Amino acid sequence: MFHLDNLTFSLLVYGGSMLAGLLGSLTGLGGGVVVVPMLTILFGVDIRFAAGASLISVIATSSGAASAYVKEGYSNIRIGMFLEIATTIGAIIGASLAGIIPANVIFIIFGFVLLYSASSAFLSKKDDFSDVNEDKHAKLFKLNGSYPAAQGKKEYSVQKVPFGFGVCSFAGIISGLLGVGGGAIKVIAMDRVMKIPFKVSATTSNFMIGVTAAASAGIYFKNGFINPSLVMPVMLGVLTGAFVGAKVLKQTSSKFLKILFSIIIIVMAFEMFRNGLK
Amino acid sequence: MKNNAVVNEKLDFKIEIILGNLLRIGVITAAVIVLFGAVMFIIRHGVEYPDYHLFISEPFHLNDFSKLFSGLAAFKSIAFIELGIFALVATPVLRVMFSVFAFLYEKDYMYVLFTAIVLAVLIFSFFF
Numbered sequence: 346m347f348h349l350d351n352l353t354f355s356l357l358v359y360g361g362s363m364l365a366g367l368l369g370s371l372t373g374l375g376g377g378v379v380v381v382p383m384l385t386i387l388f389g390v391d392i393r394f395a396a397g398a399s400l401i402s403v404i405a406t407s408s409g410a411a412s413a414y415v416k417e418g419y420s421n422i423r424i425g426m427f428l429e430i431a432t433t434i435g436a437i438i439g440a441s442l443a444g445i446i447p448a449n450v451i452f453i454i455f456g457f458v459l460l461y462s463a464s465s466a467f468l469s470k471k472d473d474f475s476d477v478n479e480d481k482h483a484k485l486f487k488l489n490g491s492y493p494a495a496q497g498k499k500e501y502s503v504q505k506v507p508f509g510f511g512v513c514s515f516a517g518i519i520s521g522l523l524g525v526g527g528g529a530i531k532v533i534a535m536d537r538v539m540k541i542p543f544k545v546s547a548t549t550s551n552f553m554i555g556v557t558a559a560a561s562a563g564i565y566f567k568n569g570f571i572n573p574s575l576v577m578p579v580m581l582g583v584l585t586g587a588f589v590g591a592k593v594l595k596q597t598s599s600k601f602l603k604i605l606f607s608i609i610i611i612v613m614a615f616e617m618f619r620n621g622l623k
Numbered sequence: 624m625k626n627n628a629v630v631n632e633k634l635d636f637k638i639e640i641i642l643g644n645l646l647r648i649g650v651i652t653a654a655v656i657v658l659f660g661a662v663m664f665i666i667r668h669g670v671e672y673p674d675y676h677l678f679i680s681e682p683f684h685l686n687d688f689s690k691l692f693s694g695l696a697a698f699k700s701i702a703f704i705e706l707g708i709f710a711l712v713a714t715p716v717l718r719v720m721f722s723v724f725a726f727l728y729e730k731d732y733m734y735v736l737f738t739a740i741v742l743a744v745l746i747f748s749f750f751f
Contacts, residue, residue, distance in 0.1 A: 352669035355661070384675075391678040401708055405654070408646040408714050415643035420640055423630065423707040426722060426737050433744040467650075486733070536654050555646070556741065562712045563749035568682045573704040574668075575675050580711070584654055 358388065359585075366406060366586025370605045372437040374449060376583050377403040377525040378462050381455065382613035383541065385620065392448050396524030397570030402583035403526040407555035409584060414502040421490045424503065424541065428513045429553050432531070433560035435517020440564035452621030455483070459614035462606040465529045468516050475580050482506035487490075492545050501542050503514055509539035510540065521561035524570075526554040631729060638725045644719050649714030653707045660703030667700055716745050 349357070362376070369376030376397050384395035414420055441449065483489050483503035489497045512534035512558075513583050520527035528550050535546030565571050672725075694702025719742045726734040 348672055350670050350672055352665055354673055355665060362655065388675070390675040394675050401711060404711055404715060405650055407719075408711075409650040411643045411646045413643075415639045418636060420639060422635055422642075422722070423734060426734060427739045427740060430737060430744070433741055433748070437744065437748050485733075488669075490632065491629070516659050554718060556745070557714040559712050560745055560748045563745075566749075569679075571708065572675065573660075573701050574664060574706060575672060576702050576708055577657055580657060580708075581654065584650070623733065 350570060354388070355578040357417050358384070359582040361387065362402065362579045362582025363586040365602055366583035367590045368602065368606045370406070370587045370590030375405060376586060378582065379610060379613060380579060381524060382459065382617055384579070386579045386613065387617045391414075392451055393443070393570045394572045394575055396443065397565050398425065398567055398579040400524035400561055400573065401576045403524070404555050404558045404562070404606045405580050406587040407526060407551055409587060410532050410591065411552055411555070414548040414551055417548065419489070419492050419544045420543055423486070424440070424533060425549045427486055427488060428510065428535070429556050431510045431513040432517035432553055432557040433519070435514035436521035436557045436560035437564065439518035439521025440561035442518070442521070443570070444496045444564070444568040446522070449621040451523065452617045456614045456617035456621065458519060458523060458525065459610050459617060461623050462529050463610040463614070465533070468556070478504070480506060482540070488547070492542060496512045499542070501545065503539040505538050509534045512538055517557055520557050521564070524565070526558065528554055532592070586600070634729060642721060646714055646718055649717065650711065652680060653711035653714065656710055657704050657707030660700050660707060663699035663703065719745060
């Protein structure tokens with residue numbers, strides 16, 4: 346591995362993280378998922394330091410974007426808070442496992458999560474409200490709500506609450522284990538399982554990501570995963586990219602970018618497998 | 624008599640706006656502190672060579688803030704970056720704390736409980 350001084354290293358990592366944050370926000374896939382492979386594959390950073398830096402940047406982008414999402418009126422604080430019980434407990438389990446599981450196993454799990462993220466970009470974003478019934482848990486926990494649509498307020502009723510809660514704890518484990526936001530899995534839980542409208546699940550999940558990642562952060566600190574001088578360019582870079590992305594986003598997300606980003610993610614997935622099998 | 628089972632969506636929306644702004648202020652504050660530390664770090668250590676390839680665990684315990692404070696007093700760049708990282712991690716925790724009071728204000732005691740559970744999990748993760 347070539348050896349860089351702090352200035353060059355920080356600038357390169359800053360640039361790479363900015364690109365990750367930009368592509369992540371433009372495609373809606375989140376930048377966190379490519380930050381870890383970028384740091385480990387391109388810069389030879391230990392995967393534990395990489396996960397620590399990525400986790401912190403995930404908190405930054407999720408919290409920074411929240412106010413913009415909130416104003417659109419889609420997010421549902423009750424669904425978010427209810428599911429955060431599952432994601433935060435999962436995150437503690439995942440972060441604790443990250444301190445025990447050998448690095449090469451983490452590489453392989455990461456590879457699978459990357460492949461999954463790439464495929465999730467092409468899943469249909471159409472809401473499917475067939476066979477929607479009144480769900481007793483959704484009613485009990487006051488999860489049903491409405492969101493602004495072209496024809497006025499649109500109501501939705503949440504389905505299969507216990508199953509969705511379970512998938513969210515799994516999302517929390519993955520987030521804590523790999524230092525990623527786990528947004529793609531959270532959206533699946535909410536969108537596919539619980540039949541929450543796509544816009545509502547996407548914005549609510551963004552709210553949840555910061556809290557979920559914060560639950561892992563305490564354990565990452567204790568295990569020494571958070572290296573301040575490495576976190577610095579990653580966090581600032583991803584934030585810059587996400588900020589620029591949010592400004593550009595207003596003009597529809599492009600299909601070309603999605604395909605490009607997915608190809609990058611798939612290549613990274615195979616690199617992660619290769620690292621894990623070394 | 625107000626029916627507690629009915630969700631007041633207007634009030635919810637207002638609370639979410641406040642929460643969203645709270646998060647944004649937290650992130651901006653954190654980023655500014657980290658940036659300050661970053662500039663100092665690059666000026667002082669720019670030509671040194673880092674080694675992130677080797678994992679050397681330097682555990683940081685949250686009950687050991689004295690080291691951070693002495694670092695800040697000595698104007699160490701790393702201490703400022705650390706402070707910014709703490710400010711950032713504290714931001715979502717503050718949001719959850721604020722939500723406890725927001726649900727209390729709405730008299731939604733079920734969600735006061737749920738939010739308190741999330742807060743307890745977060746506090747547990749930092750101090751256990």
